[in-house]
Amino acid sequence: MAEVRAGPAPYIYVCTRMRVRKSKLLPKEEYLRMLNMSLPEITRSIEELEYKREIDELSASFHGIDLLEIALSWNLAKEYQAIIAITPGTLKAFTQAYLRRWDIQNILTILRGKRQGLKIGKIKEVLIPAGELDRVFLDRLLIEDSPDRIVEALKGKNLYPVVAKEFPLAVQSNSLSHMENELYKDFYRNLINDANVMKGGDLFLKYISLDIDITNIRNLFRLRVDTVQEDAREMMIPGGTFSVEELHRLNGITDQNEFIDALMEKVRVKTLLAVLDKLRGEKPIREIEIDLIKVQIEQMEKMAKLNPFSIHPILVYLEKKKYEVFNLRAIARGKESKLSTDRIKGYLVM
């Protein structure tokens, strides 16, 4: 375990809190019940849960779906910040490193929103200030007029070197996708470096490896559905079970059965093997993604049981909380767009 003068007590304390919070997350039955409700009923139902404070705070300024969206985002960000505040020692460093992925998402959202000329309020609704860049900093970025000034404002932050290097190229190619790939590669590279340097990093490394594997496999499936021929090496993240070259080779296999067999040869996670075996037939990409997310969460739960006082119980809670918010948002958005219950259900991670 990591260096904490008080012995294992702070780890036990924080991991127990995470377990209790995890037990308070919405069960599958609750989502199914919400699927049969109207939007105002869903809002009322959510208000009775952990989101009451945010909904009460924001109900004067927002209404309907906007109120729900922003309340969920605020709650998620607040929850993540509260967890950072109570985690001790290296667990705090690992949690902060993990949450830096939200910085990437926020910056990309701001840049994309600005390029598309969206209103500041609309962009703000979907920002989740859970990483290094807090709400005040993001608000400052939002009022900047030009994307170049947003990039300049990032000076001194972790993301700056990659953004400064890639943004001019993104402007030239009129697409942020390459920059997004590079930001995530840099994010995982930093996570691996942190895990290698810090005490207790071996357990964190196991999670990172799982996350990279699932992301790479998901990207492979997406590329198979995509008709555009792209270089797979560009999108793959190094540091997992598969090397980038292996992933590129896998992407070249056209036959689905052959592709699944080649994947299964190297995968060691039993639940993932079972899911991959089921993916031999035709299946919509959204369902494949949901299956992979479920496998990742299940595997993380197993890791948390094996190492009950480590970073794993915290990460499981962070991930499950994220998907609770995503599910509630999907239900609300689906209801707003008058989608059928079955269609919305297909987007839920339950």
Add this chain to the structure above:
Amino acid sequence: MAAEIIATAATDLALMQASQKGFQAIGAGLAVGLTGLGTGVAEMAIGSAAVGATAENKDIFGLALLFTVIPETIVIFGLVVALLLLFS
């Protein structure tokens, strides 16, 4: 000569009784001390978990407290052994 032997035997007996009492006292001390340490170690983990759980859900304070004091039984056993050693 016989008196000398009786006197030496008496001294030896007194010494033996004294050291027996000493060992009893050491044994009693160890019984309470070591079980106390064991209780402390056990309560550290249970206590931290209990405080964590209570911080999230105030309703389980009573139950958490009950779980925290369960390892006290170990030190009570130690105390009983110590009392038996000292007064039996």
